[in-house]
Amino acid sequence: MSLRTRLSIATAAGLLAAAAAVTPAAAAHDDWDPTGGNGNGNGNHQNHQDQDLYEGVVTADTLALRSAPNRGSQIIRFAHRGDVVQIFCKTGGETVQGNPLWYLLTDGTWAWGAARYIDNIGPAPRWC
DSSP: OOHHHHHHHHHHHHHHHHHHHHOHHHHOSTTOOTTSSSSSTTTOOOOSSSTTOEEEEEOSSEEEEESSSSTTSOEEEEEETTOEEEEEEEEEEEEETTEEEEEEEOSSSOEEEEGGGEEEESSOOOBO
16 A cells, blocks of 8 residues: 555544544533533533433524534524424524524534524523
8 A cells, every 4th residue: 555545544534533523422422511511511400301401492484503603604404493402502602683692402413503593491501
């Protein structure tokens, strides 16, 4: 195998490893906390089946779910009015119609949705 081929393979493997290391889904498990804390973000532990997830319902006709908490980031997928979504945590981001909060959703893919268009079902999500 040529040196060029080996370098290409090594580079591709390194890029895949780096992508897996920074993807929340790769690190997600029962105690995962993106702040590096004790697994419950803000110290409040929820008492429902999956202690790391919260629920919300989409109120917009069509809501673009994005790669970052701002309207300029890449659209990952769409959610529609009435969809129930799983929320991992909330963070501040670009203000959307007076609301600066964004939710990190975990429904199949990790994506950010503007909290302005997602009503909480039950308690408000913890901070990321």
